[in-house]
């Protein structure tokens with residue numbers, strides 16, 4: 001059971017920088033892992049020394065003030081101190097990456113500018129640290145990144161979206177850690193990225209896997225793929241950069257994902273944006289989902305232990321023989337009387353008898 005943030009004993013005026021204190025409260029209340037807490041403190045301070053100092057202050061302060069059993073707090077402070085000590089060099093490197101000012105959360109003025117910025121940022125990042133370039137919370141440690149990757153694979157397995165007959169695509173594949181992990185579990189694993197240097201690393205990492213296909217993209221759309229080619233399209237921490245490049249780019253990608261997915265296919269977005277809150281992200285995703293015929297079946301959940309990524313699962317409508325299904329009316333004029341479709345209360349009801357085949361693809 002997570003502790004409440006108020007009962008962590010961390011108080012203003014303790015010499016702890018307020019922003020770091022907030023992160024530590026979240027960590028001590030059990031909401032985030034030590035790795036994510038360290039990453040968030042590094043993002044706030046851009047200094048590994050400041051983070052060490054904050055942990056030292058918290059270690060002295062907490063036992064004095066905490067209203068809850070001390071042992072949990074002590075255990076958690078010991079755990080974060082140990083992770084920080086083990087990753088001293090990684091934390092220092094990440095602090096330098098953040099302090100360099102190469103990254104910027106500012107929205108781009110045009111799609112072209114946004115994509116050029118993303119390409120430069122990730123070409124540069126992967127040269128600093130292969131692991132940190134795709135996940136700062138890895139603290140530059142391949143072992144941490146492997147654990148985080150395993151959590152995502154496990155989620156996809158729970159959803160039942162993997163299998164040797166499945167073809168999957170990752171938008172923004174980075175160094176190919178997901179493709180390497182998914183290769184034995186799917187038929188074909190495709191990955192695209194705007195960063196040429198990321199694609200080079202991914203090709204190295206996945207060189208032994210014949211069913212992994214990696215390509216550099218201009219980042220504008222999925223035009224290199226034919227319709228209904230994939231069973232799963234997913235994006236791990238890449239949508240924030242699409243969002244940063246502008247709503248038009250996000251809109252195109254939803255439309256494109258709907259086009260390249262098979263009926264009943266899945267679209268998984270792991271982290272949608274770095275700005276704004278979950279409610280805002282949910283609303284934006286629901287809007288796109290409605291426009292492009294997806295049903296949102298998982299909405300902004302945070303299912304992982306190590307990584308605090310928020311997850312959306314969107315499923316395309318499937319009309320098999322013998323299926324009765326329902327979807328919102330988007331373009332009712334596109335349906336004719338000959339089609340087995342009835343309109344009811346703003347929904348399209350599709351009722352296909354088992355013996356009757358239905359040839360025309362449903363494009364909602």
Ligand SMILES: C[S@@+](CC[C@H](N)C(=O)[O-])C[C@H]1O[C@@H](n2cnc3c(N)ncnc32)[C@H](O)[C@@H]1O
Pocket residue numbers: 118119122133134135171172173174175176177178192193194195198217218219220235236237238241242
């Ligand atoms: C934080 S990294 C994550 C990489 C990978 N998904 C992972 O989790 O290991 C984000 C990646 O998305 C890529 N990216 C951003 N915008 C993109 C776009 N429009 N099309 C393709 N890749 C994009 C970046 O180049 C970068 O490699």
